[in-house]
Amino acid sequence: MTAADTPGxxxxxxxxxxxxxxxxxxxxxxxxxxxxxxxxxxPRGMVEAALPFVGFTVAWxxxxxxxxxxxxxxxxxxxxxxxxxxxxxxxxxxxxxxxxTAIAAIIATRTGRAEDVFLxxxxxxxxxxxxxxxxxxxxxxxxGFVIGAALEDPTGWxxxxxxxxxxxxxxxxxxxxxxxxxxxxxxxxxxxEVVWLGVAKVVLGWPLLLAALFVIGLLxxxxxxxxxxxxxxxx
Numbered sequence: 001m002t003a004a005d006t007p008g009x010x011x012x013x014x015x016x017x018x019x020x021x022x023x024x025x026x027x028x029x030x031x032x033x034x035x036x037x038x039x040x041x042x043p044r045g046m047v048e049a050a051l052p053f054v055g056f057t058v059a060w061x062x063x064x065x066x067x068x069x070x071x072x073x074x075x076x077x078x079x080x081x082x083x084x085x086x087x088x089x090x091x092x093x094x095x096x097x098x099x100x101t102a103i104a105a106i107i108a109t110r111t112g113r114a115e116d117v118f119l120x121x122x123x124x125x126x127x128x129x130x131x132x133x134x135x136x137x138x139x140x141x142x143x144g145f146v147i148g149a150a151l152e153d154p155t156g157w158x159x160x161x162x163x164x165x166x167x168x169x170x171x172x173x174x175x176x177x178x179x180x181x182x183x184x185x186x187x188x189x190x191x192x193e194v195v196w197l198g199v200a201k202v203v204l205g206w207p208l209l210l211a212a213l214f215v216i217g218l219l220x221x222x223x224x225x226x227x228x229x230x231x232x233x234x235x
Contacts, residue, residue, distance in 0.1 A: 046206035057198025132175035
């Protein structure tokens with residue numbers, strides 16, 4: 001979801017590499033859709049996060065050599081970073097590819113096991129799954145903090161039961177990809193199935209996230225919560 005997709009979101013162009021100003025919204029649901037899209041980086045950001053691991057898997061299938069495969073993954077991540085620099089666009093989202101790839105490469109080169117390339121991602125998704133479910137259980141859902149930050153009132157939404165319920169539903173939807181990735185990839189990791197780990201990384205990556213965002217879009221399309229009711233600054 002981008003600003004251009006939202007009616008009334010037209011504004012002055014931002015300088016190259018700068019974040020455009022946030023559009024004005026009438027409803028909380030519109031604001032949440034916009035903030036989630038900006039946080040995740042849109043389709044390009046999600047594809048960039050997957051490409052280094054696609055390169056690693058293809059190189060591993062072709063060579064069955066750890067270090068050349070790691071070299072391909074790191075090379076792809078660096079190319080993505082260079083393209084962003086040349087375009088003078090933010091490196092925030094390409095960091096989603098570069099940082100995990102670097103961490104995975106360090107771990108794999110130390111252990112000498114190709115499957116360890118996927119270990120940081122598995123642990124990351126497992127951690128996010130646990131955190132997401134716990135925040136819903138204690139009625140402090142993660143998406144609520146996205147809403148609070150956007151409204152410049154980080155904790156005010158906690159007092160609104162309707163917002164807590166909405167944020168809980170959205171957090172549970174976003175938790176589904178985290179849970180599935182962990183549940184599917186952990187057994188493959190323990191079995192040393194490098195090729196299937198690569199396949200699972202791609203299939204359970206941006207396609208699954210896009211599906212979750214589609215469901216979130218449907219949920220948000222049903223609500224019309226006036227943003228003025230929740231945007232008052234805290235005393």
